[in-house]
Amino acid sequence: MSALAPVVDTRQAARPSTYAGPSTPPSPYLELSVPVAVEHYRSLAAALPGTAVHYAVKANPEPALLRALHEAGSSFDVASPAEVLAALAAGAAPDELVYSNPVKRRSDIAFAARHGVRLFVVDSPEETVKVAAAAPGSAVLCRLVTSGEGSDWPLSRKYGCSTGEAVRILVAAAALGLEPAGVSFHVGSQQRDPEAWGPPIAAAARVFDELRAEGLRPWLLDLGGGFPARLADDGAAGCPPLAEYGAAIDRHLTRAFGPTGPDRPRTLVEPGRGIVAEAGLLHSRVLAVIDRGGTRWVFLDAGVFTGLVETIEEAIRYPVTTSRDRDGGPRVPCVLAGPTCDSADVLYEQAMVHLPADLAEGDWVRLESAGAYTSCYSTVGFNGFPPLPTLLRA
Ligand SMILES: Cc1ncc(COP(=O)(O)O)c(C=O)c1O
Known part of the structure; x- marks a missing residue:
């Protein structure tokens, strides 16, 4: 009788990977101080x-x-x-x-x-x-x-x-x-x-x-x-x-x-x-800004399955900043959603997030106070998205 060998040790795979700090950071990633x-x-x-x-x-x-x-x-x-x-x-x-x-x-x-x-x-x-x-x-x-x-x-x-x-x-x-x-x-x-x-x-x-x-x-x-x-x-x-x-x-x-x-x-x-928590900043990029029947949806490359599990029922509300904030332009209420095909992958909808009206594909969206219960909550690869990596801030 042949023994079954595990294909992947998920305890290892689920652990956050640490990068020394590449010149072009991946997205999304957790910056940890x-x-x-x-x-x-x-x-x-x-x-x-x-x-x-x-x-x-x-x-x-x-x-x-x-x-x-x-x-x-x-x-x-x-x-x-x-x-x-x-x-x-x-x-x-x-x-x-x-x-x-x-x-x-x-x-x-x-x-x-x-x-x-x-x-x-x-x-x-x-x-x-x-x-x-x-x-x-x-x-x-x-x-x-x-x-x-x-x-x-x-x-x-x-x-x-x-x-x-x-x-x-x-x-x-x-x-x-x-x-x-x-x-x-x-x-x-x-x-x-x-x-x-x-x-x-x-x-x-x-x-x-x-x-x-x-x-x-x-x-x-x-x-x-x-x-x-x-x-x-x-x-x-x-x-x-x-x-x-x-x-x-x-x-x-x-x-x-x-x-x-x-x-x-x-x-x-x-x-x-x-x-x-406050030692971590989660960086993600905008995939698309889409108008759905008058409601603005901002899709990010980070979501419930890449570490943001505590947004379930909108329980934990991370402060959100963007690379457009310095422009000081008007802000509009947005639904924030993650990248996977699962419709549970929506971060904030009941209480929308006010984001710059000119936010566009490729912009950075950062979630503050995200050092706790994020990288370790990331799935090992749902929809093929890899676990959220950690970059240590010097
Ligand atoms: C037994 C136990 N101790 C400590 C903690 C840490 O709690 P907190 O992150 O709220 O400080 C938890 C969180 O799940 C827990 O289950």
Whole structure:
């Protein structure tokens, strides 16, 4: 019997390719500034003193970015064997990684454990049993459900359990020989309200109290990601400054766990977008400007399938600039669409984008704050369009 050989390793193909910077850039491409991402890491760490920052590799796994963040002091949140390897290659210590995916392939848990990872997130009894078998003796965080309210990209419909379930899961984890380290949650990505951390921190404190009553010693609270980037519909004020997020989180921690002392858990965050989004500029060219029954459609060579997945339901609204902006001429509302034959490949239609009236084929259209969840979301080749390449800005 002959074994089937994979034609293509999509895990490799899907990874962003990095170009040294050709003289004529391809189109589309993501221009990524590693120093800007490091600056955002430093601002976030400063806003959350005493809280460890674990950059969420899923947001953008560019190796040069991971290396620079590691050198700046960041650890990592990983969700797959490929992300474990990427974090280790960047220099991270395996026992500092958080494996945050609450539902994992059994062999992936074992893979991570073999590489020295020892902190895993669960949100169900089934997964806890799996972790106990595949990574015996490791530590677990139980993920709580949140409302996702206030975020542009809610994350909790799929993951998270109630406080009562979390207590039962962590007590059972201890009985299975795991270390019940504590609780995690995620308030939703692009979270606009710093107060959103309040209810899950209070819920975590209830879980900690009940675990202590059972004789256990939880010690770690994972506050998730959610820190926002500057986007198009932020209004004049935009999202509150990072300092307000830090102050709100500290106030809620103090209220729930006390100001200092043994009851106050160690804390960590898993930011992705808040670190890397503003470090990325997605460059694309206009394929055509077409009038369809009085509505102007601008077709770009980048779309939903070349990294702009988060425009689904127009959830994430990237600020848009063009190579015609300097002309200062009139602007008209446009539907923005991508290049593939799929009619889902429309970026903004309900809320149209105001673009220069003289925008034409071949002009550049740039989407700002596009460093997160773009290059890694690009398909491996739908309609024959290659994955979005990354060019590092010097
Ligand atoms: C478990 C987990 N942690 C952290 C993040 C990063 O979130 P954000 O990019 O909103 O900071 C995500 C995003 O999907 C996530 O699922």
